[in-house]
Amino acid sequence: MQAGTICAVAGQAQRQMRAWAADHPALYDAKAFDPALFSTLALAAAFSGPDLGADRLAVANKVCLWCFGLDWLIDYAASSRDEVAGLVRRCAAVADGEEPAPGTPAEDELSRFLAGIRDELRAEPAFPGLGDVWRDELQRMLDAMALEWDWKAARDAGGDAPSFDEYLANADNLGFAFVFVSHWIASGGGGDVTAVREAGWAVQRVIRLLNDLGTYERDLEWGDLNALLLGRPRAEVQERISALTAEARVLIARARDGAPRLADYMERQMDFCAGFYGVTDFWGSL
Template identity: 60%
Template sequence: MFSAKPFDAALYSTLSLAMAFSGPWFTAEQLQMANKVCLWAFGLDWLVDYVATSPSEVDEIARRCLATAAGAPPTVDDDLTRLLADIRDELAASPAFAVLGPVWRDELQRMLQAMLKEWRWKSAKTAPTFDEYLGNADNLGFSFAFAAHWLHTTGPDIPADLGQVREASWAVQRVIRLLNDLGTYERDVSWGDLNALLLGTSRAEVERRIAELAARSRELIAPLRPAHPELAGYLERQMDFSAGFYQVADYWGTL
């Protein structure tokens, strides 16, 4: 699944550095799941955005992934569902899985639905509005990866404020979606991807929205600190890492 040229050494090292920067208080074992799920999501993104040639192919990818996440055996000779099954089984061993497992599966479904929506926009050459595009930020996959990390690092005492944690995650995801667009504009143009700057929105306007969304994200993160200091810090540092990283680099290699 990772044999395509854009999966170069820089992608792997940068992913692991992003996780390490975002949670320096976590052990390597605790960060392992975030690394694995992020890498899997990059493989999914590649298959959906650049390999699939029809909406039925994307629907089939989504069907296989959702079935696997729900407990079905992986498809024979399918690296995507084989790796997802490994992730699922490892997460299922967590004492938090009974409560956070459904959250993880819901985030997977949200991501897949958002990827399909973006695929259809691009296929039909129908540009969404800026707000429609931002509202589809689940296609980035940040909240899906965060849900896996949350599940993997949480003990048997499950927080009661699941909705607050998820809302903060979605807010950070929107910030990173736009930071990514500012940093990858040239690549998105050459690869034929959607980008906020291709929707009639100026760079200055995108930067203004990022500032507003980042401020809102910090407001949502702040109440989580007393009960969930590590998760709150991880969310904020993911956002701050992206703010610096996308000014100088990108995850993907060249086509």
């Protein structure tokens, strides 16, 4: 019965996500934003919160979709460091309350989408206590995406790639922690802030490497960085995932004392990704 409910909620969430994307056509018109992307993102959220309806997962799904738009613009559309820096400044300014500045159609839609998310979260009772955390996680993600762009540009110019440990330390570019804190605010807050954030970062590191195992072939085609391209064989990366997963479960258990539902959400997200990336990934083809 629960499986049916999860799939039903995912179907509702998918329709919501497709409507949000339709409101921002210049941002989501690339072929890579195919129907399966919306479906699988919706399933990830529905599985992680099996007792939550689509409306209660809407913020997580909206922010996740926004992050995919940002990732597309930085990773694949940006052709210069100035473009990347401009996107980072633009998003930071909107998060701080400024009105979106004029740009390209895709940049305008990215900014407008973020402004709507910002305003929606500011209306939540938990925002005064977690707003600074939200802003910090956004900046961490923006800076991490920009750093990965720098690494790729240096590699393509014949320079050195980052070490495996440097790459893993930049896991904020994945965006999980930013999406999660947005869901946290929309869910009413609660829990020990330090414990919940540490658990979220641990889960993010696990998902970063799970993603790399599942996207290796696509990363080769698209020219992305990947842990398997940094001198570590698959077996060693899998061993590291096992160790990081054990560490994450310890930190999730600590967070569970004051925030059991948030802890469950994080753990289920991690477990979903362990199965999901063994078969496919979210992006469609170019």
